[in-house]
Amino acid sequence: MGWKNTVLWVLQWLFGVYFIAIGVMHFIVPEGLPGPMEWMYDLSDTVHVVVGIAEILGGIGLIVPSLTRIQPQLTVYAAAGLVLVMIGAVVFHIDRGEGASVGTNVIIGAVLAFIAYGRWKVAPIQPRQ
Numbered sequence: 001m002g003w004k005n006t007v008l009w010v011l012q013w014l015f016g017v018y019f020i021a022i023g024v025m026h027f028i029v030p031e032g033l034p035g036p037m038e039w040m041y042d043l044s045d046t047v048h049v050v051v052g053i054a055e056i057l058g059g060i061g062l063i064v065p066s067l068t069r070i071q072p073q074l075t076v077y078a079a080a081g082l083v084l085v086m087i088g089a090v091v092f093h094i095d096r097g098e099g100a101s102v103g104t105n106v107i108i109g110a111v112l113a114f115i116a117y118g119r120w121k122v123a124p125i126q127p128r129q
Helices: 003-028 035-042 045-068 073-095 099-122
Strands: none
Touching (some): 003 073, 073 099
C-alpha cells in the first residue's frame, strides 16, 4: 500500500465522519451552535432534510464502498456529489456575505475533488473478485 493510498484513506475517513456528523446535525440543529455555524438556524426544514440526507449518504459513500470493496467506484461518485454540495454551500455563503465560510467550503470542496480524482485515477480500489 503506497503513501498515496494511505493519504486517500485518511482523508476518506476524516471527511466521511465529518459529513455524517454534519448531516445528522441538520436533523437535530442543536441550540447554541458557535458563530460560524449559526447559519444552520436560517435554513428551511426542506433544505435541512435534503442537505442532511446528501451529506450523510456522501459521508457513508466516502468510506463503505472502498472499505468493503463492493462497488468501490461509488466512493468517486460520493466525493463528486459532495463537491456539488460544497458548490451549493459556497453560493449560499456568498449570498450571505460570509467570506470565511466560503473559504472553508472551497477548501473542503478541493479536498473532496482530490479524493474523487485519487480514487478514480491515482489509487483506485479494486472490487472484490
